Amino acid sequence: MTPPRSGRSRLTALMARGAEFLGTDVAILAGAMSWVSERNLVAAISNAGGFGVIACGAMTPALLDAEIAGTKALTTRPFGVNLITMHPDLMELIDICGRHGVGHVVLAGGLPPAGSLERIKATGAKLICFAPALALAKKLIRSGVDALVIEGMEAGGHIGPVSTSVLAQEMLPEIARQLPVFVAGGIGRGEAIAAYLEMGAAGVQLGTRFVCATESIAHPNFKKAFIRASARDAIASVQIDPRLPVIPVRALKNASTELFTAKQREVAQALDEGRVAMAEAQLQIEHYWAGALRRAVIDGDVEHGSLMAGQSVGMVTKEEPVAEIIAALLEEAATALATRA
Numbered sequence: 001m002t003p004p005r006s007g008r009s010r011l012t013a014l015m016a017r018g019a020e021f022l023g024t025d026v027a028i029l030a031g032a033m034s035w036v037s038e039r040n041l042v043a044a045i046s047n048a049g050g051f052g053v054i055a056c057g058a059m060t061p062a063l064l065d066a067e068i069a070g071t072k073a074l075t076t077r078p079f080g081v082n083l084i085t086m087h088p089d090l091m092e093l094i095d096i097c098g099r100h101g102v103g104h105v106v107l108a109g110g111l112p113p114a115g116s117l118e119r120i121k122a123t124g125a126k127l128i129c130f131a132p133a134l135a136l137a138k139k140l141i142r143s144g145v146d147a148l149v150i151e152g153m154e155a156g157g158h159i160g161p162v163s164t165s166v167l168a169q170e171m172l173p174e175i176a177r178q179l180p181v182f183v184a185g186g187i188g189r190g191e192a193i194a195a196y197l198e199m200g201a202a203g204v205q206l207g208t209r210f211v212c213a214t215e216s217i218a219h220p221n222f223k224k225a226f227i228r229a230s231a232r233d234a235i236a237s238v239q240i241d242p243r244l245p246v247i248p249v250r251a252l253k254n255a256s257t258e259l260f261t262a263k264q265r266e267v268a269q270a271l272d273e274g275r276v277a278m279a280e281a282q283l284q285i286e287h288y289w290a291g292a293l294r295r296a297v298i299d300g301d302v303e304h305g306s307l308m309a310g311q312s313v314g315m316v317t318k319e320e321p322v323a324e325i326i327a328a329l330l331e332e333a334a335t336a337l338a339t340r341a
């Protein structure tokens with residue numbers, strides 16, 4: 001069903017600020033997903049009018065350099081790069097983004113480390129950060145970030161403790177007038193996009209919904225697991241040792257769920273015996289996830305690898321081109337807006 005024109009124009013108006021900030025047709029960001037968000041998916045999203053983001057993850061500076069160059073060969077549209085704050089070569093990675101003239105850098109994994117914000121802004125790029133709570137959002141705004149993502153616990157990958165609907169209610173009325181805010185976590189259809197835009201969001205960020213895009217290089221087994229799964233299969237990891245705070249990860253339940261418990265026991269014991277310090281223990285946990293995700297996304301080992309996925313996985317029903325996913329989301333959003341008008 002084609003939505004009435006009023007729905008389309010209302011959607012365009014609601015997305016205008018976010019689209020202008022991103023330099024895109026529509027204010028839909030594809031959240032960076034380690035191993036999945038490489039040149040093919042990123043370029044496909046930007047070419048379809050959205051905003052693709054390269055997941056740098058644990059890439060070396062040379063690999064990021066090549067990935068940005070590869071993406072530029074596939075699209076002339078804007079795209080961003082997601083950097084993890086605890087990467088040991090963070091400053092070098094920022095310089096590489098600067099050399100390529102990357103317009104937007106997304107910093108994930110906590111507050112920007114000393115000097116990183118200034119360094120990113122000095123390249124001319126806009127800085128997007130994650131704000132997991134209102135107090136932190138205000139602090140980030142004071143420090144000069146250009147936009148924020150608020151991501152609820154329905155999301156795939158590393159998650160905070162609060163749901164998207166609550167974060168949106170708590171944060172949008174307070175901060176959405178000050179800078180563009182993109183809402184993420186659990187968005188699978190356009191009706192939800194329309195709702196968050198009407199609440200004041202400048203746009204949205206989706207990850208899970210794009211994993212099974214035709215252009216995504218994720219292994220066919222990984223995609224099949226997504227297509228089969230329902231919302232309740234995407235569960236958050238459990239922390240087993242109070243002394244070892246681990247950030248929960250949402251993924252489809254499989255044998256690796258138990259392997260993670262064993263890994264935590266092993267690292268907690270090393271911590272007890274003084275064989276590793278806390279920072280090293282946490283880094284070991286992060287390396288574990290990166291390796292496990294690679295095993296599933298690239299090698300297709302969907303039993304022992306990590307199947308990071310959000311609760312919206314139940315709304316992923318087939319493999320389809322990015323352009324069709326974005327078109328469906330826009331149509332659902334426009335129809336919803338027309339109906340509610």
Ligand SMILES: Cc1cc2nc3c(=O)[nH]c(=O)nc-3n(C[C@H](O)[C@H](O)[C@H](O)COP(=O)(O)O)c2cc1C
Binds near residue numbers: 311
């Ligand atoms: C397989 C997978 C890998 C992810 N890897 C990263 C990552 O490397 N860095 C990051 O900031 N977010 C990562 N995320 C989170 C996404 O960027 C995005 O914010 C999230 O998927 C949005 O919620 P949704 O899954 O409910 O759409 C990942 C998510 C998934 C599903």
